[in-house]
Amino acid sequence: MTNTLSDKADRGAPMLPGTVHRIESAAESPTRRTINRFLRHRLALGAVFVLATIALFALFAPVVERYPYEEIDLRARATGPTMEHWFGTDRVGRDIWSRTIHGARVSLIVGIMATAISTTIGLVFGALAGYYGGWVDMVIMRFTDVVMTFPSIVIMLTLAAMLPRTVWTIVFIIGLLSWPKFARLVHGQFLSLREQEYVVAARTLGIPNRRIIFVHILPNVFAPLVALVTFSVGEAILIEAGLSFLGLGVPPPTPSWGNMLEAARNLEILRDLPWMWIPPAIMTVLTILCVNFIGDGMRDAIDPRLVL
Amino acid sequence: MKKYIAPLILVLLVVSLSFSALEAQDAGGGGTLVGAFDVGPGGAPLIRPFMDTAGRTWLSKIWTPLVSWNADATGIEPQLATSWEANEDASSWTFHLREGVLWHDGEAMTADDVKFSLELAFHPEAATQYSSFSQLSAAQFVGGEAYAAGEADAIEGIVVVDDLTVQMDFVNPNPRLPFSLIFAWVLPQHALADLAPADYQTTDWFYTSPIGTGPFMQDEFVQDQFWALVPNPNYWNGAPKLDRLINRYFADETAALLALEGGEIQFTYASADVALRMQDDPNVVLYSGPSGVTNYFIFNQRIPAFQDVRVRQAFLYAIDRQAIAEAIMGGTVELVPCIAALPGMHPAADQLNDYAYDPDKARELLAEAGWDASQEFELVTYYNNQQSLDTMAAAQQYLAEVGINVTPLAVDVPTYNSYFYTGEGWDISYRGVGATLVYPWQFYIEGGFEVTSGETLMGPAFPELEEMMVAAQAETDPDRFIEQLQGICQYQNEQALEGYMWTATRFGVAANTLQDFYWFPAQGGGPYADHAELWSVGS
């Protein structure tokens, strides 16, 4: 919400003496203000640093690793953390530290990119359907229903056999199957919000629909949407783990946190060789936590009514 | 005298009562044994007789075949057939049945039941899998082809001589027939006569009201949860000691192992890596044995590169099988020179190439063969247990070091078979095959036991090998038969027809409270002589 007084000030109209206006809003654009508020959210800031660190390690994995992630050393198999192998080795002697940071690449890409795809598609469909209503609503949301009922396992099985087995294939499959939830959430919010007084007022004033959607309603959809986004990132990482179980994940020897965690289905590994699955488990939890706190921060930053 | 009568009667009464109490103790009193008998590769929940490519351990509790494996699957043990003999050229066999065997409902088992069961197994409308794993087909019997075509109501070649004697006549000699009859369950004609063969696969009689001659009979069946049996008091080898025998179903080996730890079951299959870790646990007893399954790499020889014997040999030299066997399999496997998982099938070591790890030799052979190191191949498997995946990962690394680039791919069984049997979509495959004395010929011979030329499942035909196999198939003398198998083994080994790895030991884990329990990792669960009637649960 902009301050009308400051609008006049920005446009160079003469200021009447005695009027009060907020210095802050005269100096800052809404975007700047949002960023500043985010930066004041300490938890979110901390989460950004942690996530950025993880991402940096992932990016520079070949530099930071001590052994190639695929190198097998049968003499040093299944050893715990040592000076040689910081996180120990797996059952064919591959270095777990190296596999964890390389695994970050796969899991972060899958988690973030798949969610980005789902969010974008879901947002667009949900907003259009929710705002315009009528036949647009019916067609879009019924299409959403169809995609929602797709048997994901069968699709992944079929597509995995037909398409090249790369990270991006998995990203697209997860992304293209997960958007209905976003669409439904956004759609529901729009149904409610479009009846709010300020929206009705905006329509009456003749403000174009696109502006209403993006400037007036969408920011208020943010809160639950952000929650769904954070959950979906975690879900995408875990779906990738499940795919590894079905043999549909990234092909070996490429590591991902998912397929490293998958090894823990074996009782021996779970109980007696914990160093093989605890690093990816901690990384997964940490990533999901960070994404969540960043989401918190973004929500607080964008919320116009919050006074920090 | 009169005053002694009452106490005398009393004593007699007490004595006779205690005798009957003792008798009652012979049946039951041994507690309840709960096991996860269908976990692991030998298990198959809710499989019915003649469809049983696995799961035979549990089936043998209710039904009995004509013969079975002995305790360690090295030979044959009489079951419902006590003795048998063949004519000169093994084209006619006579089986003598055990006397006094009763069905669970009290009726007597006779030779009619045997004929009925076999005819049901071969009935075209029942479409059972018996022929596949027994390698005995209707057409081998006299009059069998007409039966299989639906033109005859019965198989002429199965003759009921009298109540306890069955004669089987074959078109061609069948020297090792008893091995095919290990899977010949005898079903009750009086109970199943009204079953339309077309309904064989769909009737639930086998779980809800089964009748057999086995040591245990039906108690309670709860779909997807468990199947409980009680002792058959008329079992011909003595009434079982257990009060109840229960098979609990688990979707996952880990769930079964956890139940074992929690004391809720007393037996389950365990993967080798887990079993080895439990070796030192005083609360469990390990059962193990050779699995009879040879694990190996098979080449799709439609690919020209793999038609060169030097390339295949290089493959074997490149992989350090010994290191993998020790490191990944914990030493629980035995390296093999060929597909031959039974003792005595390997010729003497000096006739074999052990393909000891020699990457330089591998590179040499590849160079000779003009190998193109830029090619990439897909290595497909249907195994998804950790040890197999580790094996493939190790193999990938070894092969990469000599310039053979493979990408391992684990897929599920239907996907795997859809590639394998059409010859498309796979380059190399890691698989296992069970060997019995009725040999896995099908990969090398197309369409049965005749020599053919043209495509086989591996690609091109192998005329020399086919000749040897046909000769072995027809061989009646057991010693010469073994010699011929050794010859086949030597040929496979020399030609490196496949990348032979090993036969694995498989494990079962049981609570130490069990007494006289026995388990053996026979292929498909056997059936083998486990003497379940002796099992009991101590305190």
Place this chain on the structure above:
Amino acid sequence: MFKYLIRRLLFSLPVLLAITIIVFALVELAPGDVVDYFRSPETQMTEESAAQLRARFGLDQPVPVRYLNWLGSVLQGDLGYRFVDGRPVAQVIGQRLGATTLLVGSALVIGIVIGVPLGVFTSLRQYSSWDFFLTGVSFLGISMPAFIAGIFGLYVFAIKLNLFPTGGMRPVDHAPSLFESLHYLALPAFILGLQHIAQYMRYTRFSMLEVIRSDYVTTARAKGLTEQAITWRHVVRNAILPVVTVIGFSIPGLVVGAVFTETIFSWPGMGTLYLDAVRGRDVPLLMGMNLVIAAAVLLVNIATDLAYAVVDPRIRYD
């Protein structure tokens, strides 16, 4: 509203049809069929046997013919028989559905009953130590893969602490009493419920924070209403909308099941059934299950949309 409901229900029928066609096509495209499943790789099946089996299952007929046959049966109320063991599809689904509804339903109830109030609680005490603690614990619940949480839960609570049975739905030696049945249900339902608790707690919290600063809440405060009255009468009722949506996402789980939890706890439900069906390329079962799941999802979506209108009277469907 009534007209809207009728329109939605009518629309559902062609949607359902479209879904069945798409699913059938997808299943056909997947590599392998049920005969490939029966062909155990370690024993062999002759080509004649394979061909015979295929003919038996009707797999030698062209795809559209098979689809129309299936559709025809369904319209007559017959969902067919499983390829793998010949049992009637409707019966199999019915059994597993009961088990799944019990498990997932309990988990949902646990999630709502514990999660929503906790969400309200933490939103009112934002950034307090309670907030951090509960957030952290709940996140452990959702960021751990289901099978690890399950195995861990089983190991700790059933084996080490001996508080619960190690899996299964009932004891093997006697029919269970109600209490015993609940005893078997408790651990898997709770482990499954952890993830719902976390989700609902977060959504409620987010939503509440949104609404707490609304103008009408400020107005209510200015009017002098007690905090409690404000909380429950105004804030929660308005914050509940997205939570309803999210609960709506979870309800199809009653039909879809939770495959990992079912596997570890030996609770034979729709999740493991689906996996079996896919593994066996069991077309009749897959089609039957997808029909049931699709119908459930459609109905739940309709119900959720109607619930919006109940919760937020301003929403109009035109």
